[in-house]
Amino acid sequence: MDLFLSNSVEFIAKGSENEKFLNYCIKNGIEISCPKNNNYILEGKIKAKDYKKLRKPARKLGLIIRIKRKSGIGFYIRKNYRKIGLFFGIITVFSAFLLLENFVWAIDISGNEKVSSTDITKLLEESGFKRGTLAKSHNVRDIEWNIMNKNENIALAEINITGSVAEVLIRETSEKAEMKYDDDIPINIIASRYGIIRKMDVFDGQDVVKPGDAVMKGELLVSAVYEDRHNKLTLKHARANIIAETDYNIKAEFPLEETVVSKDKIIGKIIDIDFMGFGFKIGNNKKYGNLPYEEDVLSIGFLWIELPINVIVTRYFSVKENNITYNFEQGRIKAFELLEEKEKNFFKEGKIISRTVDEKVKDNKYILDANYICLMDIAKEQPIESDIPWKNTDDMS
């Protein structure tokens, strides 16, 4: 190491007086490291500044001296001085990494399900915490407190800054249990449509009809007026499931000719470069107007480190219109698919007993008119309007 820093030279001396040569050098203060003698060839290592001193004893003893190799930082710099730019470039990049390590480059948000990461990022930015800011300039406890206060769905927020990565751990509040009993106002149950009652499940209130009764729309099914165990009349929030056999109608239409607009080919590309929160756009997107586009976000990284540089490529497409014409059979199939979709949505909690479907073609559309006989819940809540303040006298509530 010492020889490397101070520049050294490996030399070869050829002659018959190699031992005398060594002794002469030592006596005159010329240090030779690791001398080796083999068949009148002496090899050794010496400091570069001492090499010239070898000439005199070599000449005196009839030795021929040659340099075998030069080593040391001075020789290295002289040999590679043209690459000095590369060296300073490496130093600059390394220094930049050391400097930028003090900034927040990446924010990882985890633990959130109901609250979106975008909302959390906005909350952080309101507190001044975002990519590109100095890591030590933030009071993390204050930021956590702000996040928890501003969003009631967040029960706990924890921010840990490790190097240039900030980890934000979120614990959300659990959902409140749905309270079934809501006895704040008295409510009757009336029929939402006509039908024949097939099944009644009365949870609260007084039923005024029974299974088998035919009821009209708006008829009272379960009354809020209730006689409690003390034989006192009281008002309740009536609750019931009333399953009745009724009819229902669904219509589905499917056009036999339609114009479909789809993306064609790429006509332009805009590149946005986001560097630590600052954006640079390459290209002009005003000429593309409202054309459809696709965005790809590419994050730049160095080995395992994610840099705060994002390249957003937006590709714009031209549109093409396709006129599609369906024949009757195709239209029929599509119309029935639509009808089934509507049935699934409407009859989620009901049951279809029978269905009759009228099919016709009108105004270039395939129309289905479906009539159902079905079982469905016809209970509908109707609050009782009263000027008298209501007080629930049932001591079991």
Added chain:
Amino acid sequence: MFKKIKESADFPPGIIGGFYIEFFSKNEAVLTGDVEIEKLSDMVLKIKYNEHHIMFCGKELEIKNFSSTGIRINGNITSMEFL
């Protein structure tokens, strides 16, 4: 005179005149003193100190350090002789 002082004061060898040899197993030997090299090869190393001649025999002998105060010999030393 130095010899008399050395004997009466019981100085360790090498302090006043003489040389001092230290062996570290059979792979290294350190000789303290102002020595000269008489013969140098990888099997034989002859050293001279004043009127004393010492020969080291072995394999792969090499001089690790050599200065005006001493010499350090490395290698597989098989024998040492005073000539």
